[in-house]
Amino acid sequence: MxxxxxxxxxxxxxxxxxxxxxxxxxxxxxxxxAAISVQWLGHATFEVVSSGGTRILIDPFLTDNPATPDSLKALSRYKPSAILVSHSHFDHSVNARAIAVASGAPVISIYEWVATLGLPEAQAKGGNVGGTFKVGDVTIHLVPAMHSSEPGHALGFVLEFADGRSLYHTGDTWLFSEMSLIQELYHPSIILLGTGGGPYTQGPAAAKLAVRKFFTPATIVPMHYGTFPGLATAAEVRAAWAGDKRVVMMMPGDRRAF
Missing domain, CATH: 1.20.5 (Single alpha-helices involved in coiled-coils or other helix-helix interfaces)
Known part of the structure; x- marks a missing residue:
């Protein structure tokens, strides 16, 4: 050779x-x-941080939330890039205005409700189903939810990240056929899924059916349970999802990177 x-x-x-x-x-x-940081603060309240450092606070119910750890209740600790509110009910919205005033963050929600907050125009970001907002390196899509809200309609949110992944926060909802369009348009890889049941929202059986019929996520984080009497307990939710390796059971205060 x-x-x-x-x-x-x-x-x-x-x-x-x-x-x-x-x-x-x-x-x-x-x-x-490209890691996406997700912290569950109890009930439907989450802080999501993108790989670029954009901080999205969703459904801020903190000071009177029995599930939120005491160390995380002080509103002054939150400096979000934006605050998302799925609907007007107190257990999703009660601290939104105070955090917005203190931090200067915009509030993104249904137009009719945002208009009642008395925020400066630069912070009052009202939209409607199908609307889109860009905050830092995150694109936020307003999608429908099947739930009551006064004024305006209830929403869910899809957050799209720079690495191509997306996260879907269902808000309070019952499963509905248009979830198939959320999957077709956005292909959420992470779903923060209402699963607590009780008098007002879907329970574990309906939540599981929604995923089976409409979605193919890599990660499912159950939420909106264990906060009040009448909602499913953590043990009941864990048992309902037993064997599904996509499910991540978080404790209030936990932060995970996905």
Missing amino acids: SDLLRRSLRTFSLGVFLGVTCLPAVAVAQRAR
């Missing part, structure tokens, strides 16, 4: 070696940079 051929083979082998050993490391680093 000639020296030239030997050198060529060594160069080829080195290239293959580097491709095999180094490219996965690059991919791992990219995935790490």
Whole structure:
């Protein structure tokens, strides 16, 4: 074998070696940079932080929330890039205005309700079903929810991230056929799924059916349970979802990276 051929083979082998050993490391680093941080604050309240540092506070019910840890109740600790409110009921909206006034963050919700808050125009971001807002590196889509709300209609939210993934917060809802369009349009990889049941919202059986019929998420985080008497307990929700490896049961205050 000639020296030239030997050198060529060594160069080829080195290239293959580097491709095999180094490219996965690059991919791992990219995935790490694209991590989405999700903190459950109890009930339907979440703080979601994008890989670019955009902080989205959803359905802020903190000071009077029996599920929120005492260490997380102080409104002054929250400095969101935006506040999303799915509907006007107190257990989803009660702290929205105070946090907005203190932090300067915009409130994104149904137009009719946002108009009642008395916020400056720059912070009062009313929209409607099908509307879209851009906050930092996150695109926020307003989608329907099947629930009452006064004034205006109840919403869910889809957050799209720079890495192509999306997160769906269902708000308070019953499963409905238009969920198939949410899947078709946005393909949520993470679903924050109302599953507590009781007099006002879907329970575990309906939540499981919604996922089975309409969605293909990588991660399901049950929410809106265990807060008040009449809602499903954590043990009941855990039992209902037993065996589904996509389900992440969080404790109020927990923060996970996805």
